[in-house]
Amino acid sequence: MHKPVSNLPHKASPVLVKQANLFADLPAELIEDFQQEFQLNEWHKGDYFNSALLTERFFVVLEGQVEIKQTNPETGREATLDMLYAGDCFDLIVLLDGQPHDVTVSPLTNVRLLSVKLDTMRQWLWNYPAFNQQFMPYLAQKMREKEELASSLVLHNVTTRLSRIILKHINKIKFFITGREDEQQHIVKGLSDETLARMSGTVRQIVNKQLQEWKQDGTIDKKRNQLIVNDLEALEQEAKYKSKLPDTTPKR
Structure with missing residues (x-):
């Protein structure tokens, strides 16, 4: 309740x-x-x-x-x-x-x-x-x-839409695991498969399938409602942005 x-x-x-x-x-x-x-x-x-x-x-x-x-x-x-x-x-x-x-x-x-x-x-x-x-x-x-x-939603497939969502989330949250530069990883928290499906205009099963493919090729690691992005460049290629994603994090 x-x-x-x-x-x-x-x-x-x-x-x-x-x-x-x-x-x-x-x-x-x-x-x-x-x-x-x-x-x-x-x-x-x-x-x-x-x-x-x-x-x-x-x-x-x-x-x-x-x-x-x-x-x-x-x-x-x-x-x-x-x-x-x-x-x-x-x-x-x-x-x-x-x-x-x-x-x-x-x-x-x-x-x-x-x-x-x-x-x-x-x-x-x-x-x-x-x-x-x-x-x-x-x-x-x-x-x-x-x-x-x-x-x-009209022009791009689910893979492109999903990669854009993850990149924007990273861009706004800016939450990193600190350590050696080559070990630094981007963390996506709080976005379940159901939430990602609602955001990308598809269903949970399709989102899960794409995430599993990225996990198998090493692009991400998936743990419950947490994604660890190991290969940011691979997601950027999937996103097919014509220009660099603008920084939308709040300025302090």
Whole structure:
């Protein structure tokens, strides 16, 4: 049984607000003003989130990983619309048009977030040019990601789509095993075969088959919900990017 998400009953500090990439470079006095309106939220893996809250509050991820997905009630098939990491915000669609968004918000790990009233967030965008200048590039980045997702589902096979998903995850998380340079490995955590299937628009069996092929040829090592990428160059070749994958990790 899912538990409802819990809210910590105190406001966020300026230090926490500055941790969010969207606010990090704002003047200190502006952050001081903003932090008065923020609430600190904490969710746990498996918590239930009522999507109606998206019409009331705007959320910024500080720590953890959140999946946004939709489900076909007739077939039960699910598709991942977005995967959120530290520095990401949601829901941008509701922020812009004020309409309900029929999505499932699923914490994949324990998550810490900032939240603010949706109307307050809109007022900040209207009244503070410095904040608007921070927000617009992030909005453009998310729009590009949606464009790439749509085109990838039509133009590329599962192998290419899956390799792109893994590379983007590595690019955002930047979690490495430290050691000698030739032993350094890239770790992908929290993405089960089912989750990867939702993200790549296919089914778990096909994802598992591709992962096993990569495991056999030494590209990856697979342990439960953890992938260790041994040959990053092989995945980059499978991804067929025309240019280098942009660095989307939050700047501190």
